[in-house]
Amino acid sequence: IERHYIWEVSYQYKSLDCYKKLAIAINGLTPGPTISAVQGDTIVVDVVNNLLMENVAIHWHGIRQRGTPWSDGADGVTQCAIMPGETYRYTFVVDRAGTYMYHSHYGMQKEAGLYGMINVSLPLGVSEPFNYDFDRGIILSDWYHHTSYEQATGLSSIPFEWIGEPQSLLINGRGNYNCSGLAPIVCNSTNPQCSPSTLTVISGKTYRLRLASLTSLSSLSFQIEDHEMTVVEADGHYVEPFVTKNLYIYSGETYSVLVTANQDPSRNYWTSINVVTRKPQTPNGLAIFNYYPNHFHEFPPTNPPPGPLWNDTQSQMNQSVTIKARQGYIVTPPKKSDRVIVLLNTQNKINGYVRWSLNNVSHSLPSTPYLIALREHMTDVFDPTPPPEDYDSENYDIYSVSNNTNANSSTSIYRLQFNSTVDIILQSANSMTANCSEAHPWHLHGHDFWVLGYGEGKFNSSGDIEKYNLVDPIMKNTVPLHPYGWTALRFQADNPGVWLFHCHIEAHFFLGMLMVFESGVEKVGCIPKSNYGCGKTKSLIKR
Numbered sequence: 001i002e003r004h005y006i007w008e009v010s011y012q013y014k015s016l017d018c019y020k021k022l023a024i025a026i027n028g029l030t031p032g033p034t035i036s037a038v039q040g041d042t043i044v045v046d047v048v049n050n051l052l053m054e055n056v057a058i059h060w061h062g063i064r065q066r067g068t069p070w071s072d073g074a075d076g077v078t079q080c081a082i083m084p085g086e087t088y089r090y091t092f093v094v095d096r097a098g099t100y101m102y103h104s105h106y107g108m109q110k111e112a113g114l115y116g117m118i119n120v121s122l123p124l125g126v127s128e129p130f131n132y133d134f135d136r137g138i139i140l141s142d143w144y145h146h147t148s149y150e151q152a153t154g155l156s157s158i159p160f161e162w163i164g165e166p167q168s169l170l171i172n173g174r175g176n177y178n179c180s181g182l183a184p185i186v187c188n189s190t191n192p193q194c195s196p197s198t199l200t201v202i203s204g205k206t207y208r209l210r211l212a213s214l215t216s217l218s219s220l221s222f223q224i225e226d227h228e229m230t231v232v233e234a235d236g237h238y239v240e241p242f243v244t245k246n247l248y249i250y251s252g253e254t255y256s257v258l259v260t261a262n263q264d265p266s267r268n269y270w271t272s273i274n275v276v277t278r279k280p281q282t283p284n285g286l287a288i289f290n291y292y293p294n295h296f297h298e299f300p301p302t303n304p305p306p307g308p309l310w311n312d313t314q315s316q317m318n319q320s321v322t323i324k325a326r327q328g329y330i331v332t333p334p335k336k337s338d339r340v341i342v343l344l345n346t347q348n349k350i351n352g353y354v355r356w357s358l359n360n361v362s363h364s365l366p367s368t369p370y371l372i373a374l375r376e377h378m379t380d381v382f383d384p385t386p387p388p389e390d391y392d393s394e395n396y397d398i399y400s401v402s403n404n405t406n407a408n409s410s411t412s413i414y415r416l417q418f419n420s421t422v423d424i425i426l427q428s429a430n431s432m433t434a435n436c437s438e439a440h441p442w443h444l445h446g447h448d449f450w451v452l453g454y455g456e457g458k459f460n461s462s463g464d465i466e467k468y469n470l471v472d473p474i475m476k477n478t479v480p481l482h483p484y485g486w487t488a489l490r491f492q493a494d495n496p497g498v499w500l501f502h503c504h505i506e507a508h509f510f511l512g513m514l515m516v517f518e519s520g521v522e523k524v525g526c527i528p529k530s531n532y533g534c535g536k537t538k539s540l541i542k543r
């Protein structure tokens with residue numbers, strides 16, 4: 001069936017963590033409404049831009065857009081952003097059951113709260129390979145009191161001004177900032193908007209919690225006090241179930257976990273998230289895991305669990321390695337790849353500006369979207385020189401402070417042979433700060449990839465390839481690259497279009513930590529004219 005939504009996108013004053021701030025809302029809601037659909041449905045969303053002074057574009061994260069690459073929502077890649085006052089229609093098919101999300105893909109707008117969940121259920125008569133009584137969505141995010149304009153301006157200034165750590169963590173759009181010393185008109189801790197979010201459960205029942213991380217910066221650990229969870233889904237794929245006390249979740253990832261309400265039902269429990277991989281300066285995010293019929297606002301009698309140590313990289317890595325495809329649902333990857341692209345992730349300076357680069361190239365998006373430029377055979381939109389496939393791995397020390405003097409910024413893209421199998425090896429390194437390497441969640445548009453392996457240190461092309469998991473690798477669309485480590489992925493370039501592959505940390509994407517690849521663009525059908533209107537596409541509309 002076709003599900004039609006009309007979404008009015010506008011700024012609204014919100015007090016999501018008690019501090020009053022402009023947030024982007026969809027039909028008044030931040031986070032936006034959940035799209036609940038059934039596998040095979042067609043989703044039609046009319047996005048009405050009422051931001052008054054700002055463009056918008058919405059990406060449907062995890063939806064492959066097979067046959068509709070122009071609906072991917074990536075500003076500068078697949079479409080011209082939607083201008084204030086305009087309405088743009090996204091049409092796409094949700095072809096696989098699972099947990100997905102949507103968010104702004106324009107500038108640093110995701111930071112302002114333009115995001116939500118997409119839950120796709122199986123068609124009638126088909127069941128999941130696990131049982132549960134109820135299904136609940138939980139959106140995890142971080143929250144800044146500065147606007148995305150202040151962030152973007154600081155990042156693109158000399159001297160560089162880092163956005164810093166978020167003020168709050170939100171669970172389903174609710175957090176709690178310490179308002180002491182602030183005027184109630186600015187920060188009011190009794191505002192009902194920032195009362196903790198609650199999940200009410202019935203003793204003995206099992207809940208499928210669909211978690212989606214839409215943080216701008218933070219990697220998180222999620223846990224429910226005194227309750228274990230069984231991980232069963234990741235990015236729309238079934239996971240070989242495993243039990244854990246806490247789940248590490250990176251920006252752009254989704255998981256389903258099963259939780260049974262099997263503890264003392266006479267009290268409530270804390271649901272908590274805490275920052276990992278960066279030294280936390282943000283208090284934990286808290287929600288109430290409420291056993292019916294206790295009052296849903298009754299605070300648990302205990303202190304919230306502190307969560308795991310932020311810098312326990314080994315435990316973060318261990319969980320990544322544990323996530324495998326579920327027996328009976330394994331899609332085995334091709335045994336060999338046709339091409340290997342190694343991407344060294346570094347922070348560096350270009351003409352005095354702080355940037356993030358891949359093999360010394362920091363990406364900048366052209367003002368004409370690639371999809372249209374390639375379809376219309378425009379030759380002067382981007383640099384046609386192919387970007388580097390590797391870095392000088394013999395001589396590059398990933399443990400010393402990054403000092404890439406020959407880095408540059410470019411619009412160049414990777415052209416992949418249609419249907420070829422491509423390996424990507426993400427290599428982490430030290431940033432420009434001594435003894436600091438950051439985690440980066442990498443997200444691929446238009447495809448899922450097999451996660452072949454993770455490792456510490458520098459990737460070794462002889463020994464490490466032999467350790468690839470070709471038996472039961474999980475397929476995902478977002479995966480962490482751990483500090484000072486590497487992550488190896490394989491995917492089939494079988495979806496005609498132009499696609500982004502990027503770090504899902506908003507500031508890092510903004511600073512050039514992305515690559516673009518094209519595959520089978522000649523097979524792309526007719527791009528709607530509403531995707532045009534910017535850069536060199538303007539000249540085409542007149543004709």
Ligand SMILES: O=C1O[C@H]([C@@H](O)CO)C(O)=C1O
Pocket residue numbers: 162347431432433438507508
């Ligand atoms: O991109 C980043 O810049 C800062 C820091 O490295 C420089 O101030 C930081 O923590 C990032 O993640």
